[in-house]
Amino acid sequence: MNAETPIPHRARRPAAPLAGTIAVPGDKSISHRALMFAGLAIGETRITGLLEGEDVLRTAAAMRALGAEVARLDDGAWLVAGPGLGALRSPDDVLDMGNSGTAARLLCGILASHDIFAVMTGDASLRRRPMRRVIEPLAATGAGFAARPGGRLPLAVTGAAEPLPLSYRLPVASAQVKSALLLAGLNARGVTEIEEPEPTRDHSENMLRHFGASIDIHTQGTGRLIRLRGQPELRAADIVVPGDPSSAAFPIVAALLIPGSRITIEGVGLNKLRTGLFATLREMGADITVINAREAAGEKVGDLIVAASALRGVDVPADRAPSMIDEYPILAIACAFARGPSRLRGLAELRVKESDRLAATTDMLRANGASVAIEGDDLVIVGGANRLGGGLVTTQMDHRLAMSALVLGLAADAPVTIDDARFIDTSFPGFIPLMRSLGADIAAEGAPA
Numbered sequence: 001m002n003a004e005t006p007i008p009h010r011a012r013r014p015a016a017p018l019a020g021t022i023a024v025p026g027d028k029s030i031s032h033r034a035l036m037f038a039g040l041a042i043g044e045t046r047i048t049g050l051l052e053g054e055d056v057l058r059t060a061a062a063m064r065a066l067g068a069e070v071a072r073l074d075d076g077a078w079l080v081a082g083p084g085l086g087a088l089r090s091p092d093d094v095l096d097m098g099n100s101g102t103a104a105r106l107l108c109g110i111l112a113s114h115d116i117f118a119v120m121t122g123d124a125s126l127r128r129r130p131m132r133r134v135i136e137p138l139a140a141t142g143a144g145f146a147a148r149p150g151g152r153l154p155l156a157v158t159g160a161a162e163p164l165p166l167s168y169r170l171p172v173a174s175a176q177v178k179s180a181l182l183l184a185g186l187n188a189r190g191v192t193e194i195e196e197p198e199p200t201r202d203h204s205e206n207m208l209r210h211f212g213a214s215i216d217i218h219t220q221g222t223g224r225l226i227r228l229r230g231q232p233e234l235r236a237a238d239i240v241v242p243g244d245p246s247s248a249a250f251p252i253v254a255a256l257l258i259p260g261s262r263i264t265i266e267g268v269g270l271n272k273l274r275t276g277l278f279a280t281l282r283e284m285g286a287d288i289t290v291i292n293a294r295e296a297a298g299e300k301v302g303d304l305i306v307a308a309s310a311l312r313g314v315d316v317p318a319d320r321a322p323s324m325i326d327e328y329p330i331l332a333i334a335c336a337f338a339r340g341p342s343r344l345r346g347l348a349e350l351r352v353k354e355s356d357r358l359a360a361t362t363d364m365l366r367a368n369g370a371s372v373a374i375e376g377d378d379l380v381i382v383g384g385a386n387r388l389g390g391g392l393v394t395t396q397m398d399h400r401l402a403m404s405a406l407v408l409g410l411a412a413d414a415p416v417t418i419d420d421a422r423f424i425d426t427s428f429p430g431f432i433p434l435m436r437s438l439g440a441d442i443a444a445e446g447a448p449a
């Protein structure tokens with residue numbers, strides 16, 4: 001974040017239901033990958049719908065520092081050219097990945113497998129997050145890593161001149177770790193094998209195919225075995241980035257909770273490894289309809305119609321977590337308004353996001369009158385409280401907490417204030433004006449409504 005001063009905001013229940021048609025910004029996961037894979041391909045890739053959020057702009061800057069040409073055109077599309085696999089150069093300065101775990105971890109895979117030296121850091125939130133999960137497996141390519149104690153940023157990488165292919169079974173369900181290893185495997189001679197015991201978002205695999213790599217995926221028990229042949233000739237291939245389902249989650253839950261609302265969200269990504277929230281909300285009684293289902297650049301897309309619904313509590317199994325890992329704070333808001341208790345299971349990974357989201361979601365709900373507990377790795381929410389809202393939420397440099405708390409304020413009996421709205425720009429620039437265009441009452445604290 002550039003501006004130094006926090007910008008508090010307040011959300012209150014609007015006088016009228018939410019209504020209208022919107023599109024949410026491009027998918028964050030696909031946007032990072034589009035810039036990285038395009039920089040490793042031969043030729044010029046045109047990317048339409050790229051998310052222009054702070055996190056993705058960090059990836060764009062890093063790819064430039066490694067020698068790629070990355071430019072925004074007047075029509076809003078982005079052009080990325082080369083330098084191509086194996087041809088990256090050492091950056092002149094430290095790579096600052098800001099708030100973005102995806103940018104930092106995926107880039108480690110690229111750096112480890114090129115004959116370069118680089119130093120990487122991030123903001124205070126990212127410097128607290130674990131990097132050993134990528135450092136350890138990537139060291140087997142022959143790369144050298146030196147990191148702060150605990151495997152934290154800043155870190156320095158001396159990439160392998162002749163990277164070795166990897167064979168690795170993921171100990172945690174993480175698309176970031178999987179993708180870092182696939183990126184490293186691209187420049188290794190031979191076949192890289194990754195086993196994931198639980199399927200995670202497969203945007204890297206889809207995009208690798210799109211760029212012409214040879215990749216096989218076999219179902220194995222509940223998980224997958226992925227085999228990537230190294231040193232393919234990646235050819236530039238245009239990309240249309242779908243709307244981010246993780247961003248759509250916020251207007252969706254707001255529309256479900258504000259009586260009488262009915263909204264349409266166009267062009268939302270519907271990859272089934274990302275849509276666990278939609279399945280869960282439907283189990284709770286949500287009225288969400290998909291129309292115009294179609295495909296763009298190897299990804300499923302559709303328009304969503306969402307109508308206000310009376311929700312009931314839900315029990316979400318742990319094996320659904322990878323398909324909705326970023327959506328638990330906003331799901332917890334829906335559960336607080338639902339009739340009956342909810343149990344969201346197996347959320348250990350939430351402890352290592354931009355904040356400890358298990359603790360922070362609990363604090364957010366308690367500060368606003370909801371009854372909630374952490375039991376082991378589960379979040380248990382009582383639901384159906386008489387009066388919610390009236391609290392101040394500390395957002396802890398976490399965009400998803402900030403947006404969840406504002407949605408809580410839109411549906412609650414009393415307004416909700418957040419201490420700082422700046423981090424929303426990491427994944428959802430324009431969130432507040434877009435919500436206001438639907439009729440939401442959100443304003444900077446102290447500003448006239």
Ligand SMILES: O=C(O)C1=C[C@@H](OP(=O)(O)O)[C@@H](O)[C@H](O)C1
Nearest residue numbers: 029102173174175176177325326
């Ligand atoms: O691969 C990705 O683009 C992402 C994977 C997830 O992280 P993990 O792989 O750490 O679960 C998710 O939380 C993050 O927002 C984006």
Ligand SMILES: C=C(OP(=O)(O)O)C(=O)O
Nearest residue numbers: 099100101102103326353
């Ligand atoms: C966890 C997230 O992102 P990242 O890991 O890229 O910081 C997120 O967007 O919720």
